[in-house]
Structures are given as C-alpha cells and as structure tokens.
Amino acid sequence: MVKKFVADLHDLAILREIREGSKQSLRTLAEKIGIHPNTLMQRIKRLESEKVIIKYSTDIDYRKIGYDMHALVLVKVRKGVVGDYTQLVDIVHLPQIQALYAVTGPYDVVALIRAKDRDELAEVLQKMQKNQIIIKTHTFLVMHTYKQPYEFNPLL
Numbered sequence: 001m002v003k004k005f006v007a008d009l010h011d012l013a014i015l016r017e018i019r020e021g022s023k024q025s026l027r028t029l030a031e032k033i034g035i036h037p038n039t040l041m042q043r044i045k046r047l048e049s050e051k052v053i054i055k056y057s058t059d060i061d062y063r064k065i066g067y068d069m070h071a072l073v074l075v076k077v078r079k080g081v082v083g084d085y086t087q088l089v090d091i092v093h094l095p096q097i098q099a100l101y102a103v104t105g106p107y108d109v110v111a112l113i114r115a116k117d118r119d120e121l122a123e124v125l126q127k128m129q130k131n132q133i134i135i136k137t138h139t140f141l142v143m144h145t146y147k148q149p150y151e152f153n154p155l156l
Helices: 009-020 026-033 039-051 083-090 118-130
Strands: 071-079 097-102 109-115 134-141
Touching: 009 026, 009 039, 026 039, 071 118, 083 097, 083 118, 109 118, 118 134
Parallel strands: none
Antiparallel strands: 071 109, 071 134, 097 109
C-alpha cells in the first residue's frame, strides 16, 4: 500500500513548478511560490525523502535521434504469473522497452516500445515471443501522438 502524503498549498505549488521546469534556480522558484529559498529547499528535501518526488529527468523527442517506431504491444501470458516480475525480467531489460505495465482485461501486460525501424521492432517482438510465459502479442503502431506523458500535470 502506498503511504499517503498530505501536501499543503506550498507543496502543491512546488510540485507544479518543478513538473513544468525543474531546471529553474531555487531563488526563481522561491520567488514564484512566494517563500524563502531556505524554506523551499527544506520542503523539496522533504518531498524527496517522502518519495513524492521520485527523480528528476529529461524528456527526449526520440524521433529526432532516430527512434521512428513507437508501438504498444498487448501481451497475453500463461495463467498464474501476472504480477510476477521474475517471469518477465528478460523483457524488462530489453533496451527498447520504454514501459511495461501489468493490466486488467483480456490482456495481461502492455509494453511501450521505441525502435529505430521495422527490423528492430520485429527483433524485439521475436525476443518477447521467445519468453516461455508469453502466449500471444498484439502490436499497435503509434501513428500520431496527441499528448505525451510529460504533459500530464494535474497540479496546474
């Protein structure tokens, strides 16, 4: 069970501003929020220690560096193994796997894949299908993206 963190208005403002641009200076961020930089730094450290802020990262347009294939792969696995990470460890470690989720519904797992071209995508799918617990895959190619995960910010 996830430990619930009670955030006040300053915490939410900090999270909103960091989510929109984590490269801004503490001084600039403190001015935007209306608190002292030392207070801001303490609050950020608390948000990090409580694992509200998990990590800082950079969002990349992978198409610009040659990863033109983006696919969603629905995966059906043998009964009794959903949620058992060890059964999919070889899939998790494929570098082309951007995300891997256990889901409900007619399929058990959804994989987001980034590949340079069709050949690389086919190679990844073949590696996935060699896993003994995978019964079937169903692949969808992403043609257009209307919203990226980094655009999600319910704190606005």
